[in-house]
Amino acid sequence: MHNLTYLQNRLDLILKRLEDPRFLRNDGLGNEIGFWLFDYPPEYEVQVRQHITLLVDKLEKRSRRFACVNIFQMLIGLLESRGLLERTFERERQVGTDTLRKTLAGPLSQDKVARYMTEHILPEKQEFVILWGLGSAWPLVRGHELLSALQDVMDKTPLLLFYPGTYSGQDLHPFGLVESRNYYRAFKLVPEDGKTA
Helix, strand or coil: CCCHHHHHHHHCCHHHHHCCHHHHCCCCCCCCCCEEEEEECHHHHHHHHHHHHHHHHHHHHCCCCEEEEEHHHHHHHHHHHCCCHHHHHHHHHHHCHHHHHHHCCCCCCHHHHHHHHHHHHCHHHCCEEEEECHHHHCCCCCHHHHHHHHHCCCCCCCEEEEEEEEECCCEEEECCCCCCCECCCEEECCCCCCCCC
């Protein structure tokens, strides 16, 4: 079912959805926070990144106020701001990736990542926020943990996370393989049937 044509058809619906006044006002969500996911098969990461570049270009030409954040680049910025980037590289060489992840659990706690992000993008001044690059930042950043941390700092600004994996509407599965804890408050931006209403 998941082939490139199918994915492209879903990608092509994103711009219309982002510009829908109901999306921008979080209409129809009840009291739920306006967090949205666009899940995709991770083997199409390159195509999704190319589409994000085109999407950003179109949104900028239409003078939309938004922030587009590469999560991996944001982590680099956070480590640089704390003078930890070079030490992180050295530590990884010494102890390996798994131990490094435990070492960085404090400096890269999801709450600190969320605060750092919002200090730089100022969500209250944006119509919406787009996050991508989760696959490069995983497992230092996990989708459900980051979204949970962002709930407290995003206020009412809609957020879209491009998610390399599957989202059932209740369960997040990174890369379509890894079991993950549930995250219930996100909505699919473009459901499998392509309907956005």
